[in-house]
Amino acid sequence: MLLGLVICLLFAPIILRLIHWINNYKEARGLGLPIVLTPFTEEDAWWLPLRPLFAWVQILPLGLGSWYVYSEFGWGLVDGRKTTTRLGENFVLCSPTSIRIVTCHAPAILQTARDFSDWLMPPAQSQVFAFFGQNVTSTHGAEWQRHRRITGPAFNERAMDEVWRESRERVGLLEPDKIYTLGELRKTFDMIAMLILTTVGFGQEAELTKIHSGHKLSFFDSLSFILENVIITVLFNSLKAPDWMLPSTLKRLKLSVSEFRVYMRDL
Structure with missing residues (x-):
């Protein structure tokens, strides 16, 4: 039975x-x-x-x-x-x-x-990237209008000019004769993208690879891990299990999400 x-x-x-x-x-x-x-x-x-x-x-x-x-x-x-x-x-x-x-x-x-x-976009799609809070991709109606008013200025022509200026400046600092592996190239461009984001989007010159006081990971390490494991992040970002129960990947994910939230709050 x-x-x-x-x-x-x-x-x-x-x-x-x-x-x-x-x-x-x-x-x-x-x-x-x-x-x-x-x-x-x-x-x-x-x-x-x-x-x-x-x-x-x-x-x-x-x-x-x-x-x-x-x-x-x-x-x-x-x-x-x-x-x-x-x-x-x-x-x-x-x-x-x-x-x-x-x-x-x-x-x-x-x-x-x-x-x-x-x-209206189905919740299964609209809420995929809402693990750091509601945003312009996850909301509808009046709430969407509010998010659009907040984020809109970051995507106007003036901001785009600043993005291209900052991009040219950052790329110009690269060593043109250096031979990069695929992994190094990806990491380099991830770093450039994050530098542009913090400079243009937040108006700050952040030390992305430095582990600041009160943190266990750098801004770059926490965000890059999240982006490289975005499906796992979508599924397990709100995991509440204690660390000793988790495999190493989920343990690192839990730490990265927590650290990134604090960095964004600080910015």
Whole structure:
């Protein structure tokens, strides 16, 4: 009996997802558009760290693994025009969690962009990068207007001129004859980007690699770790478990997020 209970508990979520998937498929058929079925999307946060383990499904025969490309953030950039060339400029992406109409129809895109306040982004997408607080990408309506008023001046023409001036100055300090490895090049440009951000955005000349008093990591080390592990950050940024229970990566993530919050408050 205990074994039967364990089996039921293991298979219950799978059965529930299948029921949702079937119901969504029935509803999607009523739209009269081509349907792409995918068992997972980026809305399934638990799926994202597991996704690389299933890359092999892409080589399955009869296109059984063709859904894999639709299960990551920014799948449209990876897919390019393949799906729209095959199915047309409008199709439905149907998963157990959602029904999405995907369109490349220019008038529809224009109307959506023009009347953006009428088209709310699903929380699974809008709240992805809200782990440091609500912002212009995660809010709607009056709250979005407030964030836009605050952040707008940082993106005007005058600010962009300052960004390019600062960029030229920082790049000019590099050694032109030095041979960089790919890792060194990335780290160098990360540093340049952060220097420009703090100088133009916050009006400060910050020592990004220095570990300041009261900190355990430098600004650069904390932010670069977050950006290099953004999916893990999205999933585990609010982790409350004690350090001794965590693997080294999550322990470092917890410290980086905490340190970066303090640095941003100081700036």
